[in-house]
Amino acid sequence: MKRKHQESLTSIAILSPSIITLAIFVYGFISRSVQISMLDWDTFANFMRKAKDYVGLENYISLFTESRFQTDLWNTLYFTLFFIIGCLAIGILLSLILNNKPRGGYFFQNLYLFPMAISFVVTGTVWRWIFAPGRLPNNPRGINLLFEQLGLQNLQWGWFTSTNSFLGFNVALIAVIIAAIWQYSGYTMAMWLAGLRGIDQQLIEAARIDGASKWQIFTKILFPIQKPITLSAIIVLAHVSLKAFALIYAMTGSGPNNVTDIPAVYMFEATFRSNRYSTGSAIAIVLLMMVGLLIIPYLVNSFKEE
């Protein structure tokens, strides 16, 4: 009994550097952000006075009534939605083809995955070059120039500088979504491929002998089996999209009328560019809660299964 007790103490001692730092860096700092979000630290003077004048949820209320933040929420919603759909569609399609081990498949697989090794900052730099529209109609550049040279002028448009929107979807986001899909669809492919390789081939063979079409095999067998993997991929991708700060920062910034703005960019500007510390903290906490809504049910579920 005494030995057991001593063992526990040693275990805790080994863990203690991690426990202490994470207690401060995660839990302490989140609490601090919550506190600042409820103070009136939206001017440098108030911040310097360290005034403890609590305003309750006022910062949150003004945030949600502000048009920039509303735009940010719509942008996040549509960005996440199309980003996930795009990555899943492309990733699953490629994994199904590659699972048949075509000649040269290994080469293609590695090719589709390499963007995962690159920084969002690099991705943003290159895709900004591609999608920067130039001055239409006379001085197109990037992809618009390519369209002109191919005689496809009617495909030219403002890309990430466009201020058009449909049902709250700022079409400028399309350019950013393509860049993000370019970076992450290989990830979905790898997840699906890993799952497909574990499926018993006899199962598929049996279905084929029973006369099932390829589409039926996909919808009735493969997709249901791969559901947990697909769900994990969705969670990861949603998580990535909420944190796409570096991509937007390097590629477009907030854009005209905030068409490509997201909460993470607004948070950065509020906190580090315009001394609105309380607004910045409130945005940060909203982001945390959005991630929480997404992750907690997923985690509870996977812990139960374990």
Added chain:
Amino acid sequence: MDDKMTTQEKITRYAVLIVFAIFFLIPMYVLISTSLKSFSEVSINTMWQLPSSISIEGFKEAFAKLAPNVLNSFYLVIPATLFSAILGSLNGYVLSHWKFKGSDTLFALILFGMFIPYQSILFPLVQFMQTIGLYGSIPGLILVHVVYGLPITTLMFRNYYQDVPDALTEAAKVDGANIFSIYRHIFFPISIPSFVVVFIWQFTNIWNEFLFAVTLTDTQSQPITVALTNLAGSQVVEWNVQMSGAIITALPTLLVYIIFGRYFIKGMLAGSVKG
């Protein structure tokens, strides 16, 4: 399986694979062809063409500007990767084979740190780093990456060690080995593959990271990712220099991917929740 396919099906499949290969390679084409142009050739009308003659002007200028930042990134990434891997390995070892009352809850509390958006800790973190005098320095950034890397490294090692049978630890205990000697003689030696996966994962992530880098450093200590975005800020956009800079930024992690692809994919499948 290939033999059961009709020729038409085969052609369709390769067409799809090739179309996507082009999509994935366009940015690479842009990067390489633009980076090898001279400034006079980066004019708008020829932007999609290959350089008429190869010029390393862009690389020279990008390297002159970015060399200190490349060094900063290495100074940052190597120690941060090492420390977070070693600590993660110890944590994973304890949390899988020396469980105590509440250790599972503790593990969950540690894991939570990898799911948070870092915006939610960012401003207090900056203030804290200023208070302890590490703001704007590379050691400060190392500390931050080690701490926020702990959840994922702990998870990866714990999952790896969980497959080691308890009987092994018990037998070693009977022979008089203690928690440290069991780690040194049994667990550490068998976890080399796991270390490789974690090293590659942490190296890539920390090298590519931007948010902490841009908020916690000054001009002296900026890693390469921040310096690359600053290149864009100048008056005339010298695209050849920027693309050269982007290649310099991407090259170390791309090389890691090319050389250690298999381990990279393992790490990605295990730890990509961190994003």
